[in-house]
Amino acid sequence: MVRGKTLMRRIENTTSRQVTFSKRRNGLLKKAFELSVLCDAEVGLIIFSPRAKLYEFSSSSMQEIIERHQKHIKDDQGEKPVVEQNSMQNLKHETASLMKKIELLETSKRKLLGESLGSCSLEELQRMEHQLERSVNIIRARKMQVYREQIERLKDNVKDLASENVMLLEKQQTSGEEDQGEGLSTESSEKSDVETELFIGLPECRTKRPFKN
Known part of the structure; x- marks a missing residue:
């Protein structure tokens, strides 16, 4: 997973900024010292605080390091x-x-988020206010457009559901008529299978003989 780079910016709170400066300064001086000792490197470090206070470290003479740096720049530029x-x-x-x-x-x-407004003039505040109002109007217009699109989609869904209901009702009616037709056919068939009796001879001595259609 690749992590995005964090955007660094100036610390607004004075106390927090001073504490961070002290910690980072000490850490930087320590790293410069370790680099000079462990790697036998010639290191020169110069730091000016926000109040123009100087902090420096040099593994040898700071003046010699600066002169060597300037000479290196001139030689490099000449080439x-x-x-x-x-x-x-x-x-x-x-x-x-x-x-x-x-x-x-x-x-x-x-400033647009409402931070660091202490140094803003009246004209600048009014300009930001107008800008925010325009932004709000654009956002509201877009929101209404999204609402209308959603309403149209819901209407289309209602129409589709109504059409499906009509089709289901037609299928149910057709199925019911077919069931009734099958019932009548079955009843006629059952009646045709009922036994009928055929009487032969005189009434006094007639016998019954079964007869089927």
Whole structure:
């Protein structure tokens, strides 16, 4: 099962944000130290808190690490073609622009959900109110359309059921008439099988002889 990526965003609560910063900072410093010791790597880590307080770690001289980093960047850029450098720069600008748009969309979504409205002006609140009203009208129109479609389907089902009932009644009537016809035929046959008596001779001495049709 593939899990979707969780969208990270800025923590709004100041206290929670500060607690999270302290925990993540300490964890990051610890990982940097472990990496330098276990792997014999040259590590330099610089962190500025939201209040511009500096936290840093370096496995050797921080100044030397920074100079080495700058030299590496210059050497790397000197080896790359100018076109590739421009492409990378454009890609960075596009990425930064997309990140800013995402942040603006997230902020707008939170405001529409009724969160973080403290910094909104009266015009912005009125604009959001009109936007929500338009959205509600669209939702209501769609809901009525769904209702009408469901009613039409129910009407069609009623018609189908009525047709089936008529067909069942016709079958029952036809079956009843056939049963009556069979009953009359059976009764006639039974009457024809009844014995009749034939009398022969004078009344004083006549004898009965059975006779069947």
